[in-house]
Amino acid sequence: MSSGTRIVLLGRQGAGKGTQCLRLSRHYVVPHISTGDMLRAAVREDSALGRSVEKIIGGGGLVSDELIIEVVRERLKKADTQQRGYILDGFPRTVVQAEALDLIAQDLPLLGVVDLVVPRDLVLSRLSARRVCRDCGANYTATGVVRSPWSCDTCGGDVVLRDDDTPDAINLRLDLYESQTAPLISFYGQTQRLHEVDGVGSQDEVFDRITEVIDRAGGGS
Numbered sequence: 300m301s302s303g304t305r306i307v308l309l310g311r312q313g314a315g316k317g318t319q320c321l322r323l324s325r326h327y328v329v330p331h332i333s334t335g336d337m338l339r340a341a342v343r344e345d346s347a348l349g350r351s352v353e354k355i356i357g358g359g360g361l362v363s364d365e366l367i368i369e370v371v372r373e374r375l376k377k378a379d380t381q382q383r384g385y386i387l388d389g390f391p392r393t394v395v396q397a398e399a400l401d402l403i404a405q406d407l408p409l410l411g412v413v414d415l416v417v418p419r420d421l422v423l424s425r426l427s428a429r430r431v432c433r434d435c436g437a438n439y440t441a442t443g444v445v446r447s448p449w450s451c452d453t454c455g456g457d458v459v460l461r462d463d464d465t466p467d468a469i470n471l472r473l474d475l476y477e478s479q480t481a482p483l484i485s486f487y488g489q490t491q492r493l494h495e496v497d498g499v500g501s502q503d504e505v506f507d508r509i510t511e512v513i514d515r516a517g518g519g520s
């Protein structure tokens with residue numbers, strides 16, 4: 300079995316998963332696999348996958364389990380993942396996906412699941428101010444100052460409001476999180492893989508809490 304960090308980061312949209320995953324990916328030198336970023340890239344490329352999911356993503360719904368499981372299955376076959384492990388962000392989102400991950404990743408089993416806990420009213424205000432780099436996925440917070448065009452400090456890409464960060468889509472996504480993703484908490488709790496981490500605090504504080512949990516679970520090797 301390969302060594303490396305193999306974790307899933309769970310948490311409501313706007314809990315800070317994207318930001319923390321980028322930092323964790325650099326810290327542990329492990330691929331950050333965001334299914335949302337992969338699907339948005341497919342939409343930008345106007346691929347067959349992108350065309351099939353564009354409307355669903357824009358409306359804040361979930362794409363089918365079958366389709367997203369296939370996307371992740373293919374991604375986990377790549378050499379970087381086989382050698383270094385993975386930090387999964389946005390997958391699994393349903394118990395069906397979690398069961399599929401256990402099968403797909405039999406040779407690279409999950410070391411732990413971190414649930415980043417942030418209350419709903421706090422994520423609502425964060426999401427309305429969130430801006431994201433179209434190219435590398437870096438997150439920014441709109442402060443009211445207009446920077447036009449707004450370029451990413453990391454890669455120079457366009458920094459934009461996501462189509463699904465409108466109030467209606469945000470509420471739908473949060474409702475879906477409660478109904479479909481929250482059961483994952485029980486699923487991973489029952490198999491002793493769940494670690495709850497308080498996601499309220501500075502980025503550094505939250506990062507330290509997460510790395511402590513991952514190191515304890517043996518994922519920092």
Ligand code: AMP
Binds near residue numbers: 335336360396463472
């Ligand atoms: P995210 O960036 O993780 O919020 O994902 C953006 C959108 O991509 C979601 O609102 C869904 O439409 C779709 N998506 C990403 N990951 C999944 C998944 N695991 N299952 C179903 N839909 C997903």
